[in-house]
Amino acid sequence: MRTLEYDEQQRALLLIDQTRLPHESVLVPCRTAEDVAHAITSMQVRGAPAIGVSAAYGMALGAQAHASADAQAFVQDLARIATLLRGTRPTAINLQWAVDRAFARGQAIAEQSGVAAAKVALLTLAHEMADEDVAANRRMGAFGLELVPTGANVLTHCNAGALATVDYGTALGVVRAAHEAGRGIHVFVDETRPFLQGARLTAWELHQLGVPMTLITDNMAGHFMYRGKVDLVVVGADRVAANGDVANKIGTYSLAVLARENGIPFYVAAPTSTVDLSLKSGAEIPIEERASREVTEIVGSSIAPAGVNAAHPAFDITPARLVTAIITERGVLRAPYEASLAEALRGEPRVAA
C-alpha cells in the first residue's frame, strides 16, 4: 500500500506508523483533523511531502466534521483546523503549502457552492495532491536518473523514500529509478540519529526493493568519501529558500561540506512544493527543536547519564553554494538558483501563508 491512503468505508486516513518500523508494520487510522495533527507531531508520519498530503487529508477530515451549513461558520472552522495543522511542525514548507491550498479551495467552494460541496471538494483535493505527489516523484526519478552513472555508489541521509512521500520517494525515487534502469548501483545509508530514519526506514525500503546497500553511522560518511567509495550524494529537502539554501534533516549540511571537500556531487531531490520563494535565504527558515529525550534515549533505553543537557535541532541549513543541483519534477535545476527556482515556479502563484 501507499504510505498514506484514504479508506472510504472507515472514512479515515490510514497511515503506516513509521515509529514502529522496521520491526512492526502497523496502520494508524486518523478519523479527525486532530488525529492527523497528532500523527504528524509524533512522527507516525514524517517526510515533507507525506506530511503535506496528510495535512490536506486533515483539512478534509476536519471539514467533514463541521455540522453547520453556514459558509461563514464553515470557513471560520476551516481556519481553526488550518492553524492546528500548520502548528504541528515548523520546518517543512509542504505542510503550509498543502494547508494553504486546501483552505483556499475550501473557502472558495463554500462561498460559491455551499458547505456540502466544499466538503466533497476538500477530499477530492487531498486525493489529487496524493496522486500529484506520486507522479512528481516518478518524474524526479526520471530526471535524476541522468545524474547516476552505472555502478555508482550513492550516499543518502534520513529517509526521502516512499515512506517520506505518498509513494516512490524523492531522493530514493532517484535511487529507485537508477536501480530499475539496471544501473547496478549500491547505496550507503546513513543511520540518521537521533530518530534513525536511515536505519529503520531507508534500509527497510531498500532491503525490500533488493537494492544493494550498506548501513553506516552518520559519522562514517566522511570516511567513505575520503576513501573514494562514494560517487554522489542525494538527499531530500524540507524547505528550499529562493536562493537555493536547503533545510533538511540534521546532518545534511555536514554531508554537503564533506562532498565538496572530496569533489563529490551533492544533489537535492525535492518537488516544487518544497520551494518557498517567500524566503530569501536559509537563515529565515525556522529550525524545529525537538525533545532532548530523543537524543538521550534510543529504543527506550537511556544512553547517557541521568540529568545531562542535550540539544536536538531536527534540521540544518545547507547553503546553496554546496548544492550541485536540485532535482525537481520540472527538471534538474542548477545555480544560480534564484533564477532557476523562479523560472521553475513561474506561473504557479503560491497561496499566501
Next chain:
Amino acid sequence: MRTLEYDEQQRALLLIDQTRLPHESVLVPCRTAEDVAHAITSMQVRGAPAIGVSAAYGMALGAQAHASADAQAFVQDLARIATLLRGTRPTAINLQWAVDRAFARGQAIAEQSGVAAAKVALLTLAHEMADEDVAANRRMGAFGLELVPTGANVLTHCNAGALATVDYGTALGVVRAAHEAGRGIHVFVDETRPFLQGARLTAWELHQLGVPMTLITDNMAGHFMYRGKVDLVVVGADRVAANGDVANKIGTYSLAVLARENGIPFYVAAPTSTVDLSLKSGAEIPIEERASREVTEIVGSSIAPAGVNAAHPAFDITPARLVTAIITERGVLRAPYEASLAEALRGEPRVAA
C-alpha cells in the same frame, strides 16, 4: 580511583568496565594476560593510552605466571604474551609501544639478572608507565590551556578523558585544565556512534566534574559550527604518523573538515607514545573493522531490519593539513609536522616492533 589500578593483594589489574557505564560502575579484575587481552578486545578498557598501560600490566601478569627460572624459556613465553596482546586491537600504536617496551625490559633483565628480577621489573615498569601517563596528561592540559580562550565553546568527540587514559585525560585533560583555571568553558559532546563513548563516558566524566556541557548526535556538530557556536575542536588520537596524519575514532575526519570549512581551530591532544614515526602517512595506519552488529544494535536492541549489510570501520584518518596543532606532553606542535614531531621525539629511540 584511576581507570586502571593494580591491586597487590588480589595480584590483579582492576579496570572500570567501560561497557557498563554510565548506568553501572563495575570493576573487572584481570589476573592473567589473557584476562587483559579479553578486556581490551571487548572494550571493557579502551582509549589508546589506557590500553597501552593495560597491556604493560598484561605483560607483567603474564610474566608472573611463568613457572620456569630459565631465561630463554621466559623470554620465549614473554614473546608469546606480547603477540597475544599486540593482536587485540590494531589501530592504537600505544599498545604496540607499551608491549615492545615491556618485552625489551623483560628480556634484558631476564638475561642479565634472571627471571625473578624480570618479573619484578615488569610490574615496576607498568607502574612507571601508569604514572608517566598521568603526568603526561597533566602536562598536555597545561600546554593546551593556552589554546582555550575564556568562555570558549569546545567540541569533542569520543572519549579522550580519564577513562581513555590512566587518569585526567588527553583532549579532556585540556578541557579539564581550562575548567580548573576558571575559563568558564562549555563543551559540546558528540555522542560518538556506534559505541557511544561520548554519550556514555565523556558526558559522565564532565557531569561528574561539573563542566557545563551539551550532548549532541554526531551529525549535529557541523550545524553548531555553521551557527558560530563552536570556538575550537579538541580530540584525542590512536596513532599519529610521521607526517602528522591522525588516526582517531570514526567521525574525527568529518569534524576536521567541518572545522576547516568554518574557520575553527582543530586540535589533537596526544602523548608522544601515540606517535609512530615508522609510518610516513596515515594511509599506512591499519583501520580496525569491528562487528557490524555494533552498528545494527544499540543497547541490545536492533535498530535496523534483520539481514541488512552494515559497515563498521572503528577509526578514520584526518590528514595533517586539517590539524591546527598537536598538543603533546612536550609542547604544542605545529606544521610542518614531519619536523616538529621528529624534534619532539628526538633522543627517544623507539623500540622496533
